Amino acid sequence: MMVAGILWIMRTGAPWRDLPEEFGKCGTVYDLFTTWNRDGTLDENLDLLLAAHVDAGAIDNELWCVDGTTVRAAKCAAGAAKGGAAEASCEAFGRSRGGFSTKIHLLFDPHG
Template sequence: MLKPLLPKGRKPGRPPIWTRRQLIDGIRFRVRTGIPWRDVPEEYGPWGRVYDLFRRWQRDGTWQRIFTALQARADAKGLIIWDLNVDSTVCRAHQHAAGARKRGICRRSRPAGSPSSRTTTGSDARAVV
């Protein structure tokens, strides 16, 4: 099924100790659980070997080809609904719009009926007359 999408693994030399299936299962286990690479169980092979296969396939585009092929098959069977939903609740205001303390001159509003706290000086009194 996906075998044509996988890279050829035949190299001269010693045969592999860990099967490709075990390593792929180790990658799937790590991605599914979210554990660190070093915590991949030994039944899937050494964590360094599992990570090495993951990175090589990531660099050469194997994972993208697998994803595209699976997506095309699911779309052909009608298993994917391509509805689009835009939700504005994910929009957030900038931190300055959230009532953060402002720098500079801070003018606080006074209640309407309160007298002015400013005293009248001699120069102000002449200007009023």
């Protein structure tokens, strides 16, 4: 059930403390996740799952996933030292009604 708990967290993006009790104690599941993440076990198993889905034809190679979010900058981010490396204006923080922020966009193919 702990593996199912790890997959539940990865699927939902919920904090570890919100892990349902049916998967075990959140601290125990988190410890297993961090151990597997550090030693490469997690990546190996996810690669095996992906390969099995590719072999079964369950992956749509024409599918592209897009996600985006807006991130607010800390107050000190707008006051960087002058004379540093010049950034392209498209990478700079912008001002919105909520203050300085930037947008982050992510695009990936079916294989991650």
